[in-house]
Amino acid sequence: MAAVNAVFASPSCSSPLSFPRSSSSYRRSIFASHRPHRSGRQSLSNDHSNRRKNDVVEGVSQKRFPGRGKDDRTYLPSDGSRGDAGLSQSQSQSTVFKSIGTQKKDKGMVYDLKEQQADETGKFQDSAFLNAVVKVYCTHTSPDYSLPWQKQRQFTSTGSAFMIGDGKLLTNAHCVEHGTQVKVKRRGDDTKFVAKVLARGIECDIALLSVESEDFWKGAEPLRFGRLPCLQDSVTVVGYPLGGDTISVTKGVVSRIEVTSYAHGSSDLLGIQIDAAINPGNSGGPAFNDHGECIGVAFQVFRSEEAENIGYVIPTTVVSHFLNDYERSGKYTGFPSLGVLLQKLENPALRACLKVSSNEGVLVRRVEPTSPANDVLKEGDVIVSFDGVQVGSEGTVPFRSTERIAFRYLISQKFSGDVAELGIIRDGTYMKVRTVLQPRVHLVPFHIEGGQPSYLIIAGLVFTPLSEPLIEEECEDSIGLKLLAKARYSLARFKGEEIVILSQVLANEVNIGYEDMGTQQVMKFNGTPIKNIRHLAHLVDTCKDKYLIFEFEDNFLAVLEREAAAAASPFVLKDYGIPCERSSDLLEPFIDLEEDKQILNQDIGDSPVSNFEIGFDGLLWA
Numbered sequence: 001m002a003a004v005n006a007v008f009a010s011p012s013c014s015s016p017l018s019f020p021r022s023s024s025s026y027r028r029s030i031f032a033s034h035r036p037h038r039s040g041r042q043s044l045s046n047d048h049s050n051r052r053k054n055d056v057v058e059g060v061s062q063k064r065f066p067g068r069g070k071d072d073r074t075y076l077p078s079d080g081s082r083g084d085a086g087l088s089q090s091q092s093q094s095t096v097f098k099s100i101g102t103q104k105k106d107k108g109m110v111y112d113l114k115e116q117q118a119d120e121t122g123k124f125q126d127s128a129f130l131n132a133v134v135k136v137y138c139t140h141t142s143p144d145y146s147l148p149w150q151k152q153r154q155f156t157s158t159g160s161a162f163m164i165g166d167g168k169l170l171t172n173a174h175c176v177e178h179g180t181q182v183k184v185k186r187r188g189d190d191t192k193f194v195a196k197v198l199a200r201g202i203e204c205d206i207a208l209l210s211v212e213s214e215d216f217w218k219g220a221e222p223l224r225f226g227r228l229p230c231l232q233d234s235v236t237v238v239g240y241p242l243g244g245d246t247i248s249v250t251k252g253v254v255s256r257i258e259v260t261s262y263a264h265g266s267s268d269l270l271g272i273q274i275d276a277a278i279n280p281g282n283s284g285g286p287a288f289n290d291h292g293e294c295i296g297v298a299f300q301v302f303r304s305e306e307a308e309n310i311g312y313v314i315p316t317t318v319v320s321h322f323l324n325d326y327e328r329s330g331k332y333t334g335f336p337s338l339g340v341l342l343q344k345l346e347n348p349a350l351r352a353c354l355k356v357s358s359n360e361g362v363l364v365r366r367v368e369p370t371s372p373a374n375d376v377l378k379e380g381d382v383i384v385s386f387d388g389v390q391v392g393s394e395g396t397v398p399f400r401s402t403e404r405i406a407f408r409y410l411i412s413q414k415f416s417g418d419v420a421e422l423g424i425i426r427d428g429t430y431m432k433v434r435t436v437l438q439p440r441v442h443l444v445p446f447h448i449e450g451g452q453p454s455y456l457i458i459a460g461l462v463f464t465p466l467s468e469p470l471i472e473e474e475c476e477d478s479i480g481l482k483l484l485a486k487a488r489y490s491l492a493r494f495k496g497e498e499i500v501i502l503s504q505v506l507a508n509e510v511n512i513g514y515e516d517m518g519t520q521q522v523m524k525f526n527g528t529p530i531k532n533i534r535h536l537a538h539l540v541d542t543c544k545d546k547y548l549i550f551e552f553e554d555n556f557l558a559v560l561e562r563e564a565a566a567a568a569s570p571f572v573l574k575d576y577g578i579p580c581e582r583s584s585d586l587l588e589p590f591i592d593l594e595e596d597k598q599i600l601n602q603d604i605g606d607s608p609v610s611n612f613e614i615g616f617d618g619l620l621w622a
Contacts, residue, residue: 129292130247131187132163132223133285135240136171136195139181143448145470146503148455148462149578154180160239160285161209162294165222169209170319171284172299173200174264176207178451184211187247191215199322199332202447203265205299206314206322207284223286225316226293229254229272235313237276237298239285252276252309259406260312263300266446266468267335269412270405271312272296278311287313317413325415333416336437339371340364342407345382345393355428360384362395362407369493370441376433377424384430385423386410411437443492444468444499454533454583458540458548459565460506460572461514461558463522465533466499474503479519482553486521498532502552506576510568514558524551537582538590 136159142152161171161184169184176182176197183192193216198208211217229235233254241248252275260271274287278301286294296313304310325333343363345351354363361384367374377383384390389397391407399405414420414437421434446468453470456463464470466487471479479487487499500522507515522530525539526549540548548560569581 128221129288130238130249131219132221133238133240133247134161134163134169134184134186135159136161136175136284137183137185137192138176138179140178141180142178143452143469145448145453145464145467145473148453148464148503148583149580158240158281159283160241160281160298162238162284162286163220163222167210167212167217168198169195169211170297171207171209172264172297173202173205173207174299175284176200176209182209184209184216186216186220199326201265201322201325201332201334203262203267203335204269204314204318204322205262205264206297206319208323208326223294224292225319226289226291226295228257228315228317229289229295231255231257234290235272235274235276235295236288237274237278237282237285237311237313238288239282239298241279241281243279248282250277252311255310257315257403259409259412262314268406268408269318269335270315270409272315274311274313275309276311277309321413321415328415334439335412336414336416336418337371337440338408338411338420338435338437339368339373339440340377340383341366342383342395344395351393354380354382354425356382356384356425359393360390361393361425362391366491368440368491370491370495372436372438376435377422378426380426382425383407383422384425387421388423441492441495443490443497444471444487450585452583454585455503456533456537456540456583456586457506457569457572457578457581459560459568460508460511461517461550461560462503462506463500463533463536464503466501466521470503474519483519483521494531496532500530500533500536502550502558506572508568508572508575510560510564510572511558517558520552520556522550522552525549527551534586534588534590535592537586538592 137156138159139154139156141154144150144152157175159171159175161169161175164170177200179197182195182197184195185192193211193213195209195211198210200207231254235252235254237250237252239248240246254272255275256273258271258273259268260273261267262269262271272287272295276287278298282298285298287296287298289295294316296315297319298311299314300312302310302312321335322332341364343365345354345356345359345361345363350363351357351359351361361382364377364379364381364383366379367377386397386407387410389410391397392404394404395407396404397407397410399409411420416437416439418437419434420437421432423430423432425431444466448467448469453464453467466483471484471487483499483501502517502520502522504518505511505514505516522536524530525536526543526545526547528539530536530539543562546562548562548565550558550560552558573579573581
């Protein structure tokens with residue numbers, strides 16, 4: 001398992017004030033790959049379920065640092081009845097996800113959920129049932145977000161994967177994140193084969209691998225995918241967890257099916273809770289039903305003083321979405337978002353005030369400026385239907401015959417660029433509007449695209465965009481409460497907006513007096529508001545003034561003489577062994593959009609969600 005975007009409790013980085021993430025269903029999390037615990041950041045919130053401080057969700061792969069003995073390592077593990085009343089046929093979850101190896105058609109491979117008759121004879125034989133599960137060996141080299149021009153020390157991890165046909169394997173995204181080398185080994189074989197990562201789905205924690213060697217696939221039989229299980233259905237988890245080198249099998253039942261928090265992507269998607277043992281190394285391994293069909297991918301566990309045997313499986317509905325997305329566009333584009341903050345309408349007086357006559361709908365509290373829904377929805381609207389499916393006053397929709405599920409489940413079934421029809425009540429009048437669904441734009445990203453953070457060094461002043469991994473490395477108490485609150489709660493006003501910070505100052509004669517500065521947001525350069533780090537680099541490169549004036553939060557100034565700064569920069573780089581004054585992405589030309597200038601002059605405004613409300617179950621981001 002690679003870099004973790006989860007939250008860790010660390011006694012070395014305690015903070016008197018904790019901030020939650022911007023999702024009301026966020027839970028503290030660690031992954032189930034075999035890897036050591038980062039000394040990073042502590043809890044950010046009181047959970048919506050009032051969990052204790054020691055409660056964590058863990059992923060399940062295994063990680064080792066080189067040079068340590070086997071005993072000297074830390075491990076970081078990287079609902080109900082049948083039927084589908086209330087959903088359209090395309091949304092039905094009672095169908096079976098067919099074997100991918102048999103879905104090749106003229107227009108390419110299609111991954112869909114269609115009815116498939118269960119095998120009356122029961123389970124597969126062991127040779128077919130278990131031999132499709134392989135062990136994954138990954139060498140990771142994560143970025144150093146505090147020193148963005150270099151990488152951290154490499155480490156290795158092990159996880160699990162399984163064959164899906166057409167020369168491809170499925171595993172967890174956190175098992176191969178920042179992977180510089182990925183190898184796989186079949187059961188009963190002593191040869192490791194090099195694998196290539198074709199796509200990684202951050203939100204859904206799924207990765208698609210390919211192995212070119214024909215020897216690896218000799219006699220291979222891909223797994224068949226099954227339907228979404230029901231409560232109390234038997235489930236068997238297969239993988240290569242901690243405790244030995246051979247394959248492991250654990251058995252349990254389905255405990256719950258609902259929209260749950262995915263630790264790796266800080267997202268909310270459909271998940272299956274099981275009581276079968278999931279341990280470090282199980283990440284990416286399949287979970288089977290009694291007919292030998294794969295019903296999901298093991299990916300995380302919940303640890304608590306008050307709970308036992310709570311593991312989570314990614315269902316085939318999410319897996320099929322990932323695979324269809326990859327086949328449609330040749331890459332992973334992500335799960336879309338409606339981009340609205342919602343409130344339940346359980347209170348009769350509240351519904352009467354909003355002129356909602358029936359017990360239905362959810363209130364739109366805020367619309368994200370970067371969302372296409374910002375053009376058709378406004379604060380005070382009540383969403384009563386989504387693509388013809390009625391939305392209840394608790395923010396739920398019908399799911400199978402006797403169940404209900406969170407409204408955002410319907411959104412997660414869509415693809416990026418799809419159009420959704422919303423039934424809304426505005427000022428007592430019912431109307432229908434249509435909007436395009438796109439992935440959510442985060443002001444502070446949970447993961448860095450391309451794997452390496454951007455940076456800009458000007459006479460020893462190191463500038464970089466604020467990101468969740470950077471906050472994790474620096475520890476919350478060193479970030480500052482005002483900046484941390486802005487990172488947690490503020491919304492991006494336009495695509496590409498970033499919070500650019502001065503992460504540190506590399507001491508030199510030219511920057512005397514600024515050596516102790518660090519983790520402060522730069523607001524303006526020579527009077528011009530900063531859009532992102534590429535904009536800052538452009539302003540510095542085109543500056544002809546005598547002084548370089550950096551304006552930080554609360555009007556704190558750092559001023560450098562331009563020519564002296566330019567002369568000192570090469571010496572600073574040499575003294576600190578830094579190869580280049582900026583990351584490669586900042587060498588590309590900057591395009592300044594006029595509409596972004598107008599938006600930039602607007603104040604960010606109040607936080608959309610308060611520290612108390614983030615854990616209140618009446619609010620949710622769709």
